[in-house]
Amino acid sequence: MHRPLVTLKLATSLDGKIALANGQSEWITGEAARKEGRKLRAQHDAIAVGSNTAVTDNPQLTTRISGAPDPTRVIFDSGLRLSSDSNLVQTARITPTYIVTKSDEGGAAKHLKDLGVLLIVSPYDKGLSLPHALDSLFNLGIRTLLLEGGGTLAASFIRQNLVDRIEWFRAPLILGAEGRPAIGDLGITHMNAAYDFDRTEVNEVGKDIWERYALKSHD
Numbered sequence: 581m582h583r584p585l586v587t588l589k590l591a592t593s594l595d596g597k598i599a600l601a602n603g604q605s606e607w608i609t610g611e612a613a614r615k616e617g618r619k620l621r622a623q624h625d626a627i628a629v630g631s632n633t634a635v636t637d638n639p640q641l642t643t644r645i646s647g648a649p650d651p652t653r654v655i656f657d658s659g660l661r662l663s664s665d666s667n668l669v670q671t672a673r674i675t676p677t678y679i680v681t682k683s684d685e686g687g688a689a690k691h692l693k694d695l696g697v698l699l700i701v702s703p704y705d706k707g708l709s710l711p712h713a714l715d716s717l718f719n720l721g722i723r724t725l726l727l728e729g730g731g732t733l734a735a736s737f738i739r740q741n742l743v744d745r746i747e748w749f750r751a752p753l754i755l756g757a758e759g760r761p762a763i764g765d766l767g768i769t770h771m772n773a774a775y776d777f778d779r780t781e782v783n784e785v786g787k788d789i790w791e792r793y794a795l796k797s798h799d
């Protein structure tokens with residue numbers, strides 16, 4: 581399988597939460613960290629999010645950097661839950677926007693296509709097939725993908741060994757067990773099964789810490 585290089589980007593509390601229980605995540609990290617996050621977007625061919633993030637946050641996924649083109653957006657949304665009024669759909673004619681989904685038939689699919697959204701149909705088994713979707717994105721010219729969450733989609737990528745790098749912005753806040761986890765369930769029952777990364781850099785950015793990781797090399 582060909583696939584883009586995948587970088588997971590997270591903005592979390594000290595205790596690894598990406599949002600409150602009610603879904604609110606704006607803003608965990610400070611402006612300086614968010615600016616670095618937008619620069620990371622500009623360095624990638626595409627940005628990906630899960631349907632819950634797309635629906636809950638109604639993000640634009642833009643760089644807001646003058647002169648920097650906005651990367652392609654990719655939403656994993658098997659049931660086409662993303663509203664036609666959403667920021668992503670409303671700007672699909674300006675910035676290429678792919679929805680990875682189960683089927684491109686039916687009224688919702690037609691409506692989204694009429695609004696300029698491009699659909700990638702992938703096999704589905706307890707989630708859309710990530711290898712299939714990544715192969716399709718590679719064939720569309722996407723070589724680098726910034727995965728911006730949420731925790732459920734991030735966990736699927738990690739479980740399938742599809743995360744090559746991590747950009748982790750950590751704020752000095754504690755949100756508690758009721759907050760939403762940065763990474764969902766991985767089914768790990770033994771320490772040997774934990775996913776291993778090497779820390780390659782640590783920076784202070786405003787009041788936050790920015791840690792960079794790469795998949796552990798075993799040679």
Ligand SMILES: NC(=O)c1ccc[n+]([C@@H]2O[C@H](COP(=O)([O-])OP(=O)(O)OC[C@H]3O[C@@H](n4cnc5c(N)ncnc54)[C@H](OP(=O)(O)O)[C@@H]3O)[C@@H](O)[C@H]2O)c1
Pocket residue numbers: 589590591592597598599602603604605608629630631632633634636637656657658659660661706707708709710728729730731732733734736760764
């Ligand atoms: N602080 C941060 O850095 C940050 C970043 C992003 C999001 N967030 C927060 O995270 C929350 C949303 O996270 P979440 O974990 O609930 O949802 P999520 O990861 O955004 O979306 C998960 C959904 O993606 C769809 N999906 C399709 N194929 C999948 C696959 N193979 N594996 C996993 N998911 C797949 C599924 O919905 P369908 O059945 O509809 O396809 C699944 O329920 C929001 O509150 C948002 O604000 C925070």
